[in-house]
Amino acid sequence: MNNVTSTIQDRSIIELAKQNYEKQQRNKFPSIVVDLPSKGLIYPESSPLRSGTIEMRYMTAYDEDILTNSTYIKNGIIFDKLLESLITTSNINVDDISPIDREALIISARIHGYGNMYPVTVTDPSTDKQIDKEIDLSKLKFREFNLQSDENGEFDYVADSISLKFRFLTIGLTKNIDPERAISDLMLASIQEINGNRDKNYIADYLKYEMRAGIAKQFRAYLNDNMPGIDFSIEIEGENGGTFTAGFQLGTDLFWF
Amino acid sequence: MEAPSLLDFNLEQTFFGFKPKHRVQLHDKLFDLLWAGEGRFDWDTIYNLPLPIRRFWVTKINKEREEQAERAQAALEKAQARNPRTKKP
Numbered sequence: 001m002n003n004v005t006s007t008i009q010d011r012s013i014i015e016l017a018k019q020n021y022e023k024q025q026r027n028k029f030p031s032i033v034v035d036l037p038s039k040g041l042i043y044p045e046s047s048p049l050r051s052g053t054i055e056m057r058y059m060t061a062y063d064e065d066i067l068t069n070s071t072y073i074k075n076g077i078i079f080d081k082l083l084e085s086l087i088t089t090s091n092i093n094v095d096d097i098s099p100i101d102r103e104a105l106i107i108s109a110r111i112h113g114y115g116n117m118y119p120v121t122v123t124d125p126s127t128d129k130q131i132d133k134e135i136d137l138s139k140l141k142f143r144e145f146n147l148q149s150d151e152n153g154e155f156d157y158v159a160d161s162i163s164l165k166f167r168f169l170t171i172g173l174t175k176n177i178d179p180e181r182a183i184s185d186l187m188l189a190s191i192q193e194i195n196g197n198r199d200k201n202y203i204a205d206y207l208k209y210e211m212r213a214g215i216a217k218q219f220r221a222y223l224n225d226n227m228p229g230i231d232f233s234i235e236i237e238g239e240n241g242g243t244f245t246a247g248f249q250l251g252t253d254l255f256w257f
Numbered sequence: 258m259e260a261p262s263l264l265d266f267n268l269e270q271t272f273f274g275f276k277p278k279h280r281v282q283l284h285d286k287l288f289d290l291l292w293a294g295e296g297r298f299d300w301d302t303i304y305n306l307p308l309p310i311r312r313f314w315v316t317k318i319n320k321e322r323e324e325q326a327e328r329a330q331a332a333l334e335k336a337q338a339r340n341p342r343t344k345k346p
Contacts, residue, residue: 058307061287070277079268106268113308114273 031055031088034108036101037142037228041149042168043098048091050153054105056086059113079106080171095172100229102171104142107230111137124238133236145228154192159218162211165193166219168227184208187216190223293318 033053040052063085072078079102083094086109097105110118116138121130147155150165157164169189177185187207192198194206207216235243287303290311294303303311 058309060307061283061304061311064275064283064308065280067273067275068277068280068283073277103268106272110273 031057032108032112034105035142037104037145037230038098038101038168039145039228041145041147041153042100042228043096043153045151045153047096047153048089049097049101054087054092054097054101055089056083056105056109056112057088059086059109063109063113082106082109093172095175096170098168098170099174100168100227103230107137107140122236124236125244126242127239129239131236131239135234135236140234141231143227143229143231145226147226152192157219157222159215159222162215163195164191164219165198166190166223167192168223183220187220290315290318293322 033055036049036052036054038052040050043049063082066072066081066085067078069078069081072081080094083097083102083105087094087105094102116136117134118137119132119134121132123130149155152167154165154167157166167190169186173189177189184207188200188204191203191207194203197203233245235245237243287300290303291298291300306314
C-alpha cells in the first residue's frame with residue numbers, strides 16, 4: 001500500500017509541477033493566436049475551440065526536449081505532447097482537437113520557433129529529377145470550408161432517402177479506429193444521426209445492413225470534398241525556369257540556432 | 258476516395274527534424290550559451306527562452322566575440338608595430 005500511495009503522490013507532484021511550469025510560461029511571454037482551418041465550426045458551441053482560434057506560447061528548449069524524447073517518438077505521440085505543452089488557451093484537451101487543426105497548430109509552432117522557410121524535395125515533372133527547394137510555410141493556405149454546423153458542431157447531409165448528421169473526427173476519436181476496418185469505424189465515429197435517430201446501435205446496424213455502398217461512397221466523397229485543412233500544393237519553379245504545382249512531404253531536417 | 262483521409266494529417270514525426278540522439282546536441286548548445294554568458298544568466302532562463310530570442314542571443318554573443326577577437330588582433334598588431342623586437346621570427 002505504501003508503494004501505491006507514494007506513486008500517487010509522485011504523480012500529483014509531477015502534475016502540480018507541470019501546472020506551475022505552464023502557468024509561469026503563460027505569464028512570461030506573449031502568446032501566438034493561431035487560426036484554425038476548421039474555423040472552429042466543427043466543435044460544439046460549449047467548446048473553447050469553437051472560437052476558431054487557439055493561443056499558444058513560443059517554443060522553448062523544454063519543447064525541444066519533448067521533440068527528442070525517445071519514448072514519445074516510439075509511441076508516436078510527440079505532436080500531442082508538444083501541443084499539450086504549447087497551448088495556453090484554458091480548458092482545451094488535445095484529444096478534442098481535430099487532426100485537421102492539429103496540423104495547422106504544429107506548422108505554426110514550427111514557423112514561430114524556427115522560421116517560415118522549410119526545405120523540401122520535389123520531383124520536377126518536366127525533367128523527372130528531384131530538386132531541393134525551400135518553401136515558405138507562412139504562405140500555405142487553408143482549403144475553402146463553407147459548410148454550416150449546428151450548436152453541436154454537426155453538419156447535415158441529405159441524399160436520396162437518407163438524412164444524416166455527421167461531425168469531423170477529433171484526435172481522441174481517431175485513436176479508437178481499428179486499421180483493419182478503418183472505413184466502417186470512421187463512418188460510425190463520424191455519423192451522429194441517421195433519419196432522426198441518434199442511437200449508436202441503430203446507426204451501426206444501419207451502416208452495416210441498410211446503407212447502400214453507393215450512398216456510403218457518395219457520403220465519403222462529400223466529406224473529402226468539403227473537409228477543411230491546409231492546402232499543401234504549392235507552385236515551384238523548375239530547373240528549366242518554368243513553374244509547376246507540387247505537393248510535398250513535411251519531414252526533413254532543419255537547422256538549429 | 259477512401260475514408261482514412263478523414264484522418265487528414267500529413268505531418269511526419271520527423272517534421273521538426275529531431276531524433277533522440279539530438280538531445281545531447283541540444284543540451285550541449287544550451288551549455289555553450291550558459292558558459293558564454295559568464296554568469297549573466299542562469300540555466301532556467303535559457304531553458305525557458307522562446308527559440309527566436311535564444312537565437313537572437315546566440316547571434317549577439319557570436320558577433321560580440323568576433324568583434325572582441327578583432328579588437329584583440331588589432332591591439333596585438335599595434336603593439337608589434339611599436340616594438341618590432343617582440344615580433345616572432
